[in-house]
Amino acid sequence: MGRQRIPSPKAVLIAIVVASLPGHSVAEPQHAIAMYGEPALPPDYVALPYVNPDAPIGGRIVTGEVGSFDSLNPYILKGSVPWQLRFLTSESLMGRSWDEPFTLYGLLAETIETDPNRSWVEFTLREEARFSDGSPVTIEDVMWSYETLGTEGHPRYLGFWQNVASMEQTGPRSVRFTFSEENRELALIIGLRPILKKAQWDGIEFTDSGLDVIPITSAPYVVDEVDPGRSVTLRRNPDYWGWDLPFRNGQQNIEEIVMEFFGDGTAQFEAFKAGILNSNREFNVAKWNSQYEFPATRSGDVIKSVIPHQRPSGMTGFVMNTRRAPFDDWRVRDAMITAFNFEFINEAVTGGEQPRITSYFSNSPLAMQDGPAEGRVRALLEPFAGDLYPGALDGYALPVADGSERNRAGMRAAIDRLEEAGWTVQDGALKNESGEPFAIEILFKQGEMENRAVLDIYVQSLERLGMDVDIATVDPAQYNERTDGYDFDMTFYRRGLSLSPGNEQRLYFGSEGADTPGRRNLMGAKSPAIDAMINSILASESNEDFLAATRALDRTLMAGRYVIPIYQYNVSFIAHAKELKYPETLPIYGDWFTWQPDVWWYEED
Incomplete structure (x- = not known):
């Protein structure tokens, strides 16, 4: 691996003896690494299995976003950034295959090496790796990127850096990371950090956001044009x-990627119908079935594609901030869930065609099982029995309404639960024993019209309970600032989860970051059981242990009643110009992150 020393004969002899011991495994450089088992593709693989290696190069894809932006630096907390830049303008040491639960293949790194316990990992850079200005990617760039992101970057990078005991250059093109805790996923996660050009930031404050610094990339695309707040154009780097x-x-086939920004979803959809955009994702099946019949779709110039996937549903709904009263009481949260008339809302908004999310990992084998916890799952949870919310051990399921608008049984159950928590109707208003009204604010981001329709129906139910509900609609910049600072009672929530949950679960649900601004634990969960289940996931050495730990985590989250779940999105609806095409073979993750545009191509008939 390029170390700058020659081992002594004694050291060589010791190594030979140790390697011959039963059960000993010698670390060797590999082309890839898998969380469990072996990578599916051999060292001499030609392409990922879900791409078209013969795809033509050229064309453009134009997509729309609701909101605006004021920064091009996606690696810090400050500023509003087009989310795609995080994935399209930087490269990492390893790249992920979306056809395997968690396997990485060499990208900037030529090889990866780790010990059997994965207490350390070593990468060797490809000699040919370059930034978009032609300068080589060096170990100095790698080490600067890890340290800078880990100390000054977005909170998504900070927690990981605390688990790195040491970082050392071990050769002209190699670097080793040694970890401070037993966590097998760290050897993989560390390979996915973006590598930035150190020299670009000389004399520039890294934590400042703005549009004046155009990133020098190591990725296939470079930032070509910026219309502040309105559009960003990326161009394929020849x-x-x-x-x-x-x-x-077979990847990065499209010549030009344009991201256009609009004030709301209606303006975005009209721009698509007018041909300003040539690709549009739809999240409402009723709208997909009723509003996509316009001249371009009827003529075949626009294609409606339905993309299935095998990944977990994740969680979409309305999250309650447990840092604040009254949502620090699980009984109030339970009442809020019970009062949510999903069956009626689903019929009104989607025509009843989208199933409800039933757990954080529904639509996958990782989801909690119905009924009481059994076997390994129960064994993991029982030490925390005194701290678990009702239902975690005995079984928890979302309440089912009768489908009528009034939902009388559900409302009665919600009233009973509120009374248990000390809230009763007094003079027509819901109040506590001190006479304080039940007054909450639901924070809503401007432009999310579909979710607003769901919210409006829900608020009517809450007001019938005597609650004083205010909907605060703010622009995207204010919304990000308030949610980063946990300055809300309730807000819309979407958390995508993968088939390989790991360290990111700490960011989403862990106690450590519950009060740290910018973390993604919006509900403010602080549960020893949740933390322990995440640790069990990270320490799993077999797929069986991993499965049990994830199902146990799912139970603790659902029983915590942190989020009011709405629809599953088990397929993606993408309408696009007929010239935009994608391979017939779909990865198990389906339309995930940058599957579009990564494997798409533009081809005129």
Whole structure:
């Protein structure tokens, strides 16, 4: 691995003896690494299994976003950034295959090496790796990127850096990371951090956001044009260093990627119908079935594609901030869930065609099982029996309404639960024993019209209970500032989860970051059981242990009643110009992160 020393004969002899011991495994450089088992693709693989290696190069894709932006730096907390830049303008040491639960293949790194316990990991850079200005990617860039992101970057990077005991250069093109805790996923996660050009930030404050610093990238795309607050254009770099890599074969085929920004979803959809955009994702099946019949779809110029997937549903709904009263009481949260008339709302908004999310990992084998916890799942949870919310051990399921608008049984159950928590109707208003009214604010981001329709129906139910509900609609910048600072009672919530949950669960649900601004634990969960289940996931050495720990985590989250779940999105609806095409073979993750545009291509008939 390029170390700058020659081992002594005694050291060589010791190594030979140790390697011969039963059960000993010698670390060797590999082309890839899997969380469990072996990577599916061999060292001489030609391309990822879900790409078209013969896809033509060229064309453009134009997509729309609701909101605006004031920064091009996606690696810090400050500023509003087009979310795609985080994935399209930087490269990592390893790249992820979306056809395997968690397997990484070499990208900037030529090889990866780790010990059997994964207490350390070592990467060797490809000699040909370059930034978009032609300068080489060096170990100095790598080490600066990890340290800077880990100390000054967005909170998503900070927690991981605390688990790195040491970082050392071990050769001209190699670097080793040693970890401070037993956590097998760290050897993989560390390979996914973006590598930035150190010299670009000389004399520039990294934590400042703005539009004046155009990132120098190591990725296939470069920022070509910026219309502040309105659009960003990326262009395929013909001099990108990695076009011959198997990992890139059949990917990044589109010449130009344009992200247009609109004040609301209606304006975005009208721009798509007018041909200003040539690809549009739809999240409402009723709208998909009723409003996508316009001249371009009837003529075949626009294609309606339905993309299935096998990943977990994740959680979409309305999150309650447990840092604040009254949502610090689980009984109030339970009443809020019970009062949510999903069956009626689903019929009114989607025509009843989208199933409800039933757990954080529904639509996958990772989801909690119905009924009482059994076997390994129960064994993991029982030490925390005194701290668990009702239902975690004995079984928890969302209440089912009768489908009528009034939902009398559900409302009665919600009233009973509120009374248990000390809230009763006094003079027509819901109040506590001190006479204080039940007054909450639901924070809502401007432009999310579909979710607003759901919210409006729900608020009517809450007001019938005697609650004083205010909907505060703010622009995207204010929304990000308030949610980053946990300055809300309730807000819309969407958390995508994968088939390989790991360290990111701490960011989403862990106690450590519950009060740290910018973390993604919006509900403010502080549960020893949740923390322990996440640790069990990270320490799992077999798929069986991993499965049990994830199902146990799912139970603790659902029983915590932190979120009012709405629809599953088990398929993606994408309407697009007929010239935009994608491979017939779909990855198990389906339309995930940058599947579009990564494997799409533009081809005129």
